[in-house]
Amino acid sequence: MNNLAARLRAMESRTGSVGDCSKIANYRASRHNLFRRRSTRRRISNAQRLADLEDFINRRVQASDNNFFERITQPLDVDEPADDELLTIRNLTLNADQKQLEALYVEALYTITHKVGKEECESRESLYKYVRSAFQGDSQLHNTLMEKAKQNKPPVVLLNVLLLEAKDLIAKDINGFSDPFTMMGVVPGKREIAEVIESNEDEGVKSSRNQKRDSVLHRFGGSFRRKVGKKGSDSGTIPAKLIKASSVQRKTLNPQWNERFQFIVDDVQTDRFHMDIWDHDDEEQSVMDAVSSLNQITGGFKGLGRFFKEVAQSARADSGESTDDFLGCISMNLSDIPLDGIEQWFPLQPRSEKSKVSGSVKLKLWLSTREERLGAEEDDLLDVKEHIELMRQFALYEIRLSGAPVRLWDGVFPDKANTILRQHAVQGDLTEVHTAMCRWLAFHSMIPIDISFSLLAKTLQNIQDKWQPMTLDKAEEDMLTASFSSFDTYCKRSFAEHRRRFHPSKRNAAEEFASLVRCMRALRDSQFYQKYLPYKRPFHAHLESLIIKSAEDFFDETVESVQHEDPCKELLKLLGVINGSCSRFQQYANVIREVGRIDYCQLTLSTWDRMLNEYLTSEMMSERKTDLRSQMKISANQDPPNEDDLVDLIRIHMAFVELRNYRLANRVRGKDESEWYGIFNRGIKNFLELAKEKALARISLSCQLDVPICTSSNDMRHSSSHIDVCHIVEQMTVCWDRIDVSELTLRIDYTKDLVDILCDIVVTYTKKIFSNLEAEGFTGDLQVFVPSPLLQLLCSTINNCEQVRRSLMINEKLHLDDLAIAYERAGHGAPTWKAAVEQRLEQTDATICAEIDRVVGLLTSRLKPQMKKHVFHLAWSPTAHPVEDSLKPLTDMIDIELSAVHKNLLHKNFLRVMSAQVGIVVHLLKECVDENPGMEPAFYHRLFEAWHVLVDFFHAGGKGLSMEVLETCPEHVALVRTLSLNQTSTQQLIEKYYKDLLKQQAMAEHNVNNEVSECKYGILNVRAYYNANSQTLVLDVIGAKQVIPLDANGLSDPFVVIRLVPKYRYPTQVVSKTRVVSKTLNPIFDETFEFHIPPKLPPCAMLHFTVMDHDYLRSNDFAGEAFLELADVPGFGVAGGNTLRQFNLILIQPIQNNKEIIDVLTSRREDKDALEFLRSITTAY
Template identity: 25%
Template sequence: MDLSHRFSKEELALLYEEVLYTIRHRLGKPEQQHVGDSQELYSYVQKAFGMDAEEHSVIMQQVMELESPIYCLKATVKEAKGILGKDVSGFSDPYCLLGIEARSQEPAHPDHKKRMKAVVKDLIPEDQIHRTQVMNQTLSPVWNETFILEFKDVETASFHLDMWDSDVVESMRHKLGELTDLHGLKRIFKDARKDKGQDDFLGNVVVRLKDLHCWNDQWYQLEPRTETYPERGHCHLQFLLTHKKRATTCSRTQPSYTVHRHLLQQLVSHEILQHQAGSTSWDGELSSHASTVLYLHATQKDLSDFHQDMAQWLAYSKLYQSLEFNSSCLLHQITSIEYRWVQERLRPEQKAELAESFQSLLTYGVSLIRRFRIIFPLSVPRSMDRLQSLLRVLVQMCKTKAFHELCTPSPDLPQMVSRALKSGTTEWFHMQKQHLKPMVKSIEENSKALSKLLLEVIEDLKQCQKIWNKLFSTNLKLNIFSIAYLELESLVAEHVQEQLHKVDSSMSRPTAESLFDLYRKLQELYQMKESLPSRYKTPREERCQREGWSSQLRGFLDPTHSPTSLIAHQAEQAVGVWCQREHHRRVLGSSLDGVGVRAGGVRVPCSCCAVGEANAFIPRDGPLALSNFHQWFEEALPLWLQKAYTTTLERAQRAIQMDQLKPYGYHKHSTSTVDLSTCYAQIMTTWQQLNWPDPEKAFMIMVNLLEDMCKISLMYCKLIKERAEALSLSEQNEGKAANKLCIVVNNIEQLRLLMLKLPVQLDWAQLEQRMRGIIDPQQIQNALHNQLDSTVACLDHEVRDVVQALATKLEKGIARHIQELSSSSDTQKPEDSIIPLMKFLESELQYLNEHLVQENFKSLLALLWQHTLSVLSAARGPQVPSVQHCQRLFCALKSLELCFHAEGCGLPLETLHSAAFQTLETYLALCSAPSRKLIQKYFSKRIQQQLDTSSEKYGAVTIKALYRPSEQKLRVEVLNATNLIPLDSNGSSDPFVQLTLEPRHEFPEVVARSTQCKKNELHPLFDEAFDFLIPSEKCRQEGACLLLTVFDYDVLGANDLEGEAFFPLCHLPGLDTEQDEADMARVPQTRLPLTHPKPTDEILQLLESRKRDKEAQAFVKLRKQRAKQSKETESVGTEGSLCLPQHSSQHQLTPIFGQQRSPEPGRVA
C-alpha cells in the first residue's frame, strides 16, 4: 500500500527537495546510532519517497544549485563550577567572552598550542565577540544565556570562550574590611601592582566545530594561559549546529514544524509499510536512516522539543487512522505534549490544527471501539493489548490540559464510549442474526438458528465478562458486560418471542427437542444476570438471589409420564390442581399458568452516562425482558418430560439385556448399574437445565419424577433377577450361578444407595422451603418422603430375599459338616475334627466377601450365624452328650466365633454374642470340662449361693478364721450356732459341726474335723479351735472353701442334716499379708446362714453321666446323700436342667435333658 497519494506530486517533490538539502548541508559528527554515509541516506530517502533515478537526479541537481544556508552555532552558556576566587573575599565576579575564530587553514606552527590559549579579544574581531552577564561574588555562576554564532566553514572554525573576573575600583578600607585570610592579603598586594580596573583571567575553553555533533551538552574544563593554577574549574556548555536562510521552497514558504511533520509522516508511512510483521505489531521504532534524517532536519531547523513532539503527534495520529499500528507511540507523544504544554507557544493556526487532530482521533477511536468485536478479535494475537493501548491513549488525551483548552466544550469520553458500545452491540446482533438466518423456513430450522444465535450471544457475553470488562473498567470505569447484557437480553427476548409465536401447540417431538435446546440457551443467558451489579436487578430478583434458589437448586430430573400412584394425586390436591390421571401431562403443561406475567416488559435505558454513571442503560422501571421466559415453553414441557422418561427407560432395559453380570472393573456391581447411574446423572443435568421457576409446577414435576424413578428402580430389580436366572440356566457350574446372585444383590444394593441420596441431590429441603405457605408440610411428607421410603423398603426386601437365597445354598453345607463333626471318633482331637468345617467356610466366605458389597456380606453372615448356632444346638443330642462330643462342639463354636468376627472385619461381637450363643457356650463349656473342673465349679456355685443368701430359716453358724502365712496354717474357731431346726422328737437337737476342706482333690491329706456334740441345744455354744496345714496357693484355687456341716447326732441311725455353710478360702484374713496377725481376737466374726442342697443340679447331672469316672461318681454319691436329707423341694423354672432358648430359625432347639423329670422316690422334696 502506497500512501504517497496523501501529498500531491508537486508537494512530494518540494518535500524531497527539502530532505535532499538537509542531507547535503548536514553539520556535525554523526551520532553513534545514526548513519554517517550521506550516500546511504540519499538511497534511503529515494525509496521512502518513491523516486526513480531520473527524478532523483533532477531534484538533486536543483538542490546543488541552491544557495547554501548560513551555518550557525547555537551556543548556550549554562553554568560553571570550581572556578578560582580572585577577590579579597575569596570569590570572583565571573563573566564570559565568546566567539568563533575562522582561519583559512590549520596552522602547523610549533606554538599552536600556545596560540589556542590566547584570549578571545586578541583573536576575534570585537563586533563578533559576545559577552555574558557578570555574576557577583560566586564560584559557581549560573547564566543560561544562549548566543547564535555564524560561521562559514565547519572544518576551520573554532569556538572560543574566555572567563574573566570583573574588577571594580574599591577603596583600600573596603578591601581590608573584606579580608578573611592570608591569601586575601596577598591578593591586596598583587592588586596594588596592577592597573586599576584590569580584569583577572579565570580560564578559557576552545572547541573545534568539526569535533562537535549536531547537538552537544557537556562540561568542559577551563584551561589556563600559563602553567599557574592548572585546575581552574569547569564550564557547562550546550551546542546546536543549525541553519539560517535555507534556500528550499518549503523552508521559505511553510513553518518549520509543518515541514518537519510532513517529512515525519512520509518517513513513518514508509517504515510501517516496510515492517515485516505487519503494521499492528509496529511499535514506533524508526530505522537508523529515518532517525538520522529526522534528527538532522530538526536540528538544522532549530525545532524545539515541544514542536517536535507536536509534529510527531500530528503525523502519528493522522497515520493511525489509515495505517493501524501500536498506539503506544501516540501515548508517548501525548504525554510529552502534556509535559511541555504552554498554550502561548502556539499560533492560532497551530492550535486549530492540534484541536482538529484531537477530535479526529477521538472520533476514529470511538468508531473502533464500537466495532471492537471485529477490529480486535480474540483470535488475533495481541488484540487485547491493542485495544487497551487505544483506550489508554484516548483517556490520556482527554485528560490533557491541551485537550480541555482547545476542545471546548470537552466531549465526555465514557458517555461516547457507552453509546458506541450499545450501538455496536445492536449492530453485531443484527449481523449475527442475518448470518445465521436458516435457508429452509421451518420451525425446526428456526429453532436451531435461534439456538446458534444464542450460543454466539452467550459466548460474546462471557468474553465481555471475563476479558473485555477488565479493560473498560480499568480505563473508563465502564461495565461493558452490563451494557452488552442489557442490550442483548432485550434484543434476544424480542426476537425469540417473535419466532415462538409461529410455533403451533400441536408440535412434533423433533420440534419440542429443538425447543428444549433453545430453552437451555435462554436459561443460561438469563442466569448470567447474576453477574450484574445489584443496582441492575429488581427487588424481586435480589430477593431470589439472597434466598439462593436459582444457584442452590440441585438434583435429578427423571422425566415423567402419566402418574398412577395415589401420592401423585395427593400432590395435585396439595397444590390446588384437579385433574384426571389420564390428562395429567396436559395439566403439567398448562394448568399452572397463573404465576408471574409473560415477558415483554420494555426496558427503559438511561439517557446519559457520565463518569460517575458509567454503567449505562439500567432497567429501572421493570424486570428484565427474559424474567418469565419459561412461560413461553409451557406447551412443550410435557413432551420434554415424556421424551426424557422414555429415553431413560429404554437405556435401562437395554443395559440389563447386555449385562453379563460380571464385576465392572474394580467394583462388585455390574455394568447395568453403572449405566443406570449414568442415566440418573443425565437426568440430574436435565433438571438443573430445566430449573423451572414456578414453585408449584416444580413441585408437581418433582412428585411425578420421584414416582417414575421408583418405578424404574423396581422394574430394574425384576429384570435383573430374570437376567440372572436366564444366565444361570446356561451355566453348569454352581459356583458361577452363586456369583450371578452376588452381582444381583450388589446391583440392587447400589441402586438402594442411589435412591437414598435423592433427598440431598434433589434438595428437597429447599423445595419444601419454597412451598412453605403453599402446601401443608404433611402432604409434602406423603408425596415425597413416604413414596421414597416405600421404594427403599422394597429394595431392602429384594436384597434380603437374594441374600437369603445365598444363605440357603450355604446352610446345607454347614449342617453337613457339623453332622460329620458330631459323628467323628472320640479318639480324634477336637482341633482336627473341625478342619473340614473351617476350610469349607473359609473358601465360601472368602468367595462371597470378594463378590458381595460389605453391607450385603454382613447381612449374609448374620443369617449364617443364626443357622450355625441352631445346628450346633441341635447337634448336642437329646441326652447328656459325652465329654469328647461336647469338646468337639465347643471347639467348633469358638472357632466359628473367630471366623465370623474376622478380627473386626466380619460381624461385631455384639451380634455374635446373642442369648442363644451365650447359653450354648455356657452349656458346652460345662459339658466339655474335666470332672475335677466341674467339682470346682460346683463349689464355686455353692459359694456364690452362700454369699447371696441372707435368710436364716435353717439357722446360722458363727466362726472366726485366720491364715498364718509363715506357718502355712489355717486356724478356725467355731463359736456357736443359732436358730437350728429341732429334728428330735423332744423338740430339740443334738448338734455338732463337721469341718472339711473342699474340693477334696485339692486337699487330699486334710481330714475332716468335728466339734463336740451339744445335747438338747438349738443355740449351741461350741467355742472350739481347729488348725489345718495347707499352702496358701491352694486357698486361691477355684472353688476352694471350708465346708461347715451341722448335723443332729443320732445314736441309732444316721445323723440328720441341720444345714451346711460354705466359707471361701480366698477371703481368709491374713492370706494376702506377709506378716502374721498375732491376735486371733482382732479377727472379725463371720456369721454364715445354713443352707440345704437342692434336689437337682446340672453339674451333678453331668458328673453322674460319667459312669466310668470313679471320682465323679463318689462325689455325686456324697452329694446325693446330702440331697436326700435336704428340706428343699424342686420347683418349675429352677436351674434343675440346662435348656437352650427357642430360635426363630427353621431349626427348633430342644432341652439338653429332654423334658423336665420328677424327683426320684425317697428324695427329700
C-alpha cells in the same frame, strides 16, 4: 479365534437385536483379531474405528427422537462472530505515490550518509541494506537513489549549546562574590596556517575605547589563540571562528543562565568546543560589544578559521599578564558528543598552575544539521512529515517481516531502524516532543490496517507526558489537533461496535478493549485536548451515553436480524443473543468500572430490559395470525403435546430465567412476569411426561445397539448404552437446574416427579442389561471356567451399572436444602417431602448395588468348593509347614481370579469382587472352626495367622480393600473374635472372663457415681487389708444395700459366698459363706474372714462375692455378684499399708458377652481347668 468369533455371534443372536446389530456382532467377533496385530499403527487405527463406531451409535440413539434432550439444553442458535482473520501486511497494499516514496527513500539514504554524533551502531552498509529492505527497492533503484542522495548538498552541522547554570565558583570581588559571564566558541581543527598580514604601525596608537576593548580580548585570547611565526614571537592572538558570550550574572557564585547558543561546525571529527568563565569588571563596555569587536578581526586575516585546531590550555607566555579574573574553562571534542546529546555537570579546569578555580558548570550539548538544498521550497514541517513517513515505512516493514497480524505488533523497532530515526531526528533538529508526536501520527495513520489499541494507548500517553505549552509550533499543534479529533471519532465508533469488534473469541480482545477505554479517558483528560478540543460533557457522562447508545443499537440490530414467522422462535433467538452478550459482560465491565467508575452491567441490562418489555408489548399486540401470547399458550396446553413447540417453550422459559438471573446479579429490577410463568408451569408438566417417554424409548434402542467400548491404551470395559443413560440423566438435571417453577409447592411436586422419572430410567436400564447378561449364560449354574467373552461382558455390565449409579448422585443439583429452607420460611411446616425424595434416591442406589453384588456373588461363589478344599488343606497341614506356604494354593487361585478382571473393572467394582471373596473366605474359616470344636489352641492359632496373611493379601498395600473396611466388616470382626478366643489358653480365657466382669462392675460404678443410671442390683460393703507379716488377708463383710427382692413377699434371705479366684491360682482355698439374714433387702453381716495367701499376687487375683437368696425348699437364687481386685487391698503391691479399707462394691449380673468364652471353654471337654471353672460358675449361678 474362529471359535471365539462363533461364540460371540451366537451370543449376539440370543440378544434378539435388530437392524444394524448384525454388523455390530461381526465387529465384536473380529475385534480381538484386529487388536492382536503387532503393528502399533494398526492398533491405533482399530481403536479409532471402535471410537468412531461408538460415536456413531450414540449419535444414532440421540437422533432416534430428533435429539429431544440435546435440543433443550444446547446453546441457542446464535451467530457468534468468528475470529476473523487479523490483517497482516501481506494482505495490504501501501498505495503510496511512487515519487513520494522514492523521495522518502532518498531522505533515508541522505540521513545515513551524513550521520553525525558519537554512536556505537551498525556500519553504514548495514543501515543502507536495512533501508533497501524496508522500501523493497531492487539493486538498480537503490543505486540510482543512492547517487541522488550523494549529489545533494551536505547539511550544515550545528553545535547547540544550552548554558544552564554553574555552582561553587571562586570569589573574585572584594564583596566575596563574582560577576560571572561565559565566552564560548568552536575551535577549528586541521586547517592550514595562513600567513599573518603585517600589522599597521598606526595600530600602536589606540584610543581609550580600544584599550578597554583589548583588555577583554586580551583575557579571552589566552584560550582562543595560536602563536604564529618563529618560536618565542607572539605575532597576535587568533580568535575562534565565532565567539559568543552569555549575560553577566551579578554578585553570585552559583549563577543561572538558561541561555541557548548555536555554532556552525566545519568538521565534527576534529573541531572542539571551548568555554571560559570570567569575572566581569569592565563597567564602560558591554561584553557583547567586546565579543562583536573580536569577531570583526577575522576580516583582517587570510583564512583565519583554518588555524583553530585546538584550544590552548597553557598559561600565557607573558608572565606580566594578570589572571585574577579567570574563573575556569572547559574544553571537549565535538566527536565525543553522543547522538542524543549530553547534559551534565562539567568540572572547571585551570589554564595554568597560577590559575585558581573551583566549581562546575552544567551544559547541554547536542548536534543538529540544516540542509541547504538548491531550489527546495521552504516547508517548516518538512522534517516532521519526513520523520512520520519514515517511521511508518519502517513499521510496515517490521510487521510484514514478522508475518504476524498488525494488531499483535508491539511497536518496537530494531536497532538499525532506531539508529536511522535518531539520526534523522538529530539532523532535522527534532526534539523529544517532536519525535513523540511523529510516532503518534505515524501509528495513528495505521488505524485503517488494525493497529492495536494497546500500542496506541502507550504512544498517546507518551506524547501527553512530553507535551508542554509552547513546545510545538502552530502548524505542528494543528497536525496533532487534527489527529486527536480523528482518533476521538474512531474511538467512539469502535466503542459502539465493541461487542462485535472485541468479541472474546478474538485474540487479545480483552486487552484491546481495555486499551480503547484508557485511550478515551487519556484523550479527554489530557491538557492538549482540553486546550484545543474543548468538550461539553465530562468523561463519565460521555462514556455513560456511549454505553446506552451502544446497547440500544445492539438491541435494534438483533431484533432486525432474528425476524421469523413464528413469534416463539423469534423471541427465542432474541433472548439467546441477549443472554449470550450478558455472559460476556465481565469482558468489558471490569475495565469500565476501573476507568470510568460506571456499572456497565447494570446500565446495559436496564437498557435491554426496557427495550425487551417494549418488544414484548408490541408482539402481544401484533397483527399476525397468531400473536406471541397465544402461540405460547397453545404450546403449553396441546394434548398430545407438539414436541417442537414444547421444546421452544421450555427453551424460552430457560432463557427468561437466565436473563432474570443476570438482572438479579446486577441489581436490575425487572417487570412482573407472573403471567408468563403460569404458561411455563403448565408446559413444564407436559415436558416431564414427554421426557420420560422419550428416555425409556432411548434406553430400549440403546440396549439393542449396545457395543463394547475399549481402547488399546485402556482395558476398562464399558458399552455404549451407559453413555446414553448417563447423558439423559445429565441433560435432565441440567435442564432442571435452568428451569424455575414460580410456585414453591408446585416446584417441589415437580422435583419429586423428576426424581421418580430418573430413578425409573436407571432401574429400567439396570434390569435390561442384567437380563441381557443372563441371556448370554451368566446364571447361577456357572462353571468354574468362564469364557473370556462372557467375563468381559460381565465386566462391561457391572461397570455400566456403576457409572449409571454415580450419575444419579444429584442431591446437590436438585438444591433440596434450599427448597427445604424456602418451604419452612413459607410456613408450610417441616419439609417431610425432602426425606422422601432422598429415600427414593437411596433406594434406587441400593437396588443397583444389590444387583451388582448379586452378579458378583455368582462369579465368586462358583469357586467356593475349590476354596473350601484349600482351607481344609490349610487347617490340617502339619504345624511345621509355614502358614504362607499352606495358603499359597488359595491365594494363587484368588490372585488368578482377580487378575482376570482387574484391568476390566472400575476400581469400585473390583473392590466389590474382592469383598465377595473375603466374605467367602471368612465363611469357610468360620465353618472350619465350627466343625472342629475343642481342638488344641494351636489349631486355631494357625487359622488366626492365616487370616491375618489373607487380610494383608486383600489390602494389597493400599491398592485393594482398605483396612478400615476390613476391620469394620461384621463377618471379619466375628471371625477374629472367634479365632482369638479359640487360640487362647484355658487359664487366659478364665482370666479374661473375670477381667470382663471387673470392667462391667467398674462401668456400673462409674454410671452410678455420675448419676447416669441407678444401682440396679444393690451394693455390697466390705473392708479388707493384707497382713504381710502373717501373710493373711483379713476381710470384713459389713453388709449389703438395696438387694433385689427374690421371694414372694418382696424381700430376700440374702447371704454372701466368698471365693478367691481364679481357682487354679488358689486351689487350696475353701469357699466361705456368711450367715443368712432373713427377710431383708439391706442385710447386716459383720463377719470377718481370713485367707492365708502369699504376698506375691498372680495375674487377675481377686475376691469373688456372690450374693444369694436362701431358699429352704428349692435351690438358692442368684442376686448379684461383685469383685474386689486384690491389688487394690492395702498391704498388697502399690496399695501399701495394713489399715482396713472399706470398699463399696456395686453388684452386677453377667451379660451375654461372656457367653462366647463359656462356649469355648465348654468345647474343651478334656481340659480339667475348664471343667472345674464351669462347675464353679454353674454352682454359683
